[in-house]
Amino acid sequence: MSLALSPALRDLMQGWLTTLASLRAASDATVDAYGRDLADFLDFQARHAGETLGPAALRGLTASDMRAWMAAQRDRGVGSRSLARRLSAVKGFYRWWAEREGFDATPVLSMRAPKHGRRLPRPLSVEGAARMLETVGEQDARDWVAARDVAIVTLLYGCGLRRSEALTLDARALPLSDTLRIRGKGGKEREVPVLPAARAAVARYAALCPHDLAPGTPLFRGIRGGPLNGRLVAKVMEQARMQLGLPATATPHALRHSFATHLLDAGGDLRAIQELLGHASLSTTQAYTAVDTARLLEVYAAAHPKA
Template identity: 45%
Template structure:
């Protein structure tokens, strides 16, 4: 029998050029779905069995997954991944139609500019080694000053040097974009590179851990958690919140949505439009705080 999850993962990676994280998550859904259907249908599951999956079968699978504590958003993602797998197994349109759980879109919570800088300073100051402090300061400034995802920043290699007025970033689905570098961010990066004990190598990560390997995003998130506790910032203050803040502050200063879409590397304008709600929320907060009759 075909190893369908492995074949599916290869299709996602090689043909669709999806990220490692997406491939891992979608493959895991395929494995779970096949295991469930084997118990649910009482038979081995091949392409023919997948072609016969009904909306009732998918509803039963979602109910089973709900028992694991999935939220509406997680259940919607699971359904989307399951239907994508079924479409791959037997051709587009073969997956049964099923309306997913309603998901209320949340508005990203940006942090103020001074909080972003204070967070980066605190993380840098709390580092045990001087060069890792400079590294963390440069990394967080890059997230806030250029709007990078943490994975995009950590994927940068020594090939990005020497730095100029812009930096080329590899985003989702291996799409590249060019992002301007603020002078302060460029200086912080150059200071880190000069202090790092590892030589610049075009094939090696720009941001390195203490042993010279690629810096783990978990290390960065842990440092941010400790810093926000020290500063009394919200639990929503994460590395990704710095990207939200970058977008919100640019929009508030007059950036248009199309330009913001390019800077963030969004595939569709719809992903960028959520920041108009963020800006409107900020305006309402200012109004309520300042207007005498608010």
């Protein structure tokens, strides 16, 4: 897409994306998504203004300009959730820019995102998760690839990892110990226990992998030895769920939800599960585990010093 943007504005956009990647430890996928969202916004504003867009014009955007963009997004069929994400990208850029150059970005930052219901993948049943782990290992005839896929999904379910967290593990973690230090969103670190089944699955993969798993290199590899693409993990789970007749919600991220829900069902403490998942707030963990208000109040009553 050819944007009617001045070179100075292009430099600003690139500066923000670089900051996201380097200082805020955003993933490549997040940086790419925010870059596309911001580019689309700037392209609209340039067309809306009918001229090449520069920093001065962009600093002068009004609430009316913002509403026009949001209305255009709606006309294109963009849903509430996607529009909220795009607005978040625009606000993030303006917040960074306003702090850097000291101008008032209130017309942009005061815009409210449309309300939308929180949708999360439904957790698998305990039996469904066990069948998924077993069936994933039957999707590829190459022993090392099958072992790799089993190792990854076992970490997702057994440790509650995000797919990106599993795929960025360094080979220096071998052999896995009883705990694993995970670097999650925003660069936050947490320590998670590693079940014997997960350690065994990773050890089997490491023994069969034809590539050199030297410290400082990715633990999980693609066929040619490069870092494993996350889409392949989703694909192998899709194949397995279709074979098992499981719903489309049986995704890699659903295994993380299953980990949390099954721990809670077994009597796990919600606060402890929050730590294991790396959530900043208990409300996020509550949503992940689909815990009801009564159970949340029980945890509160047991943990609060004044209860």
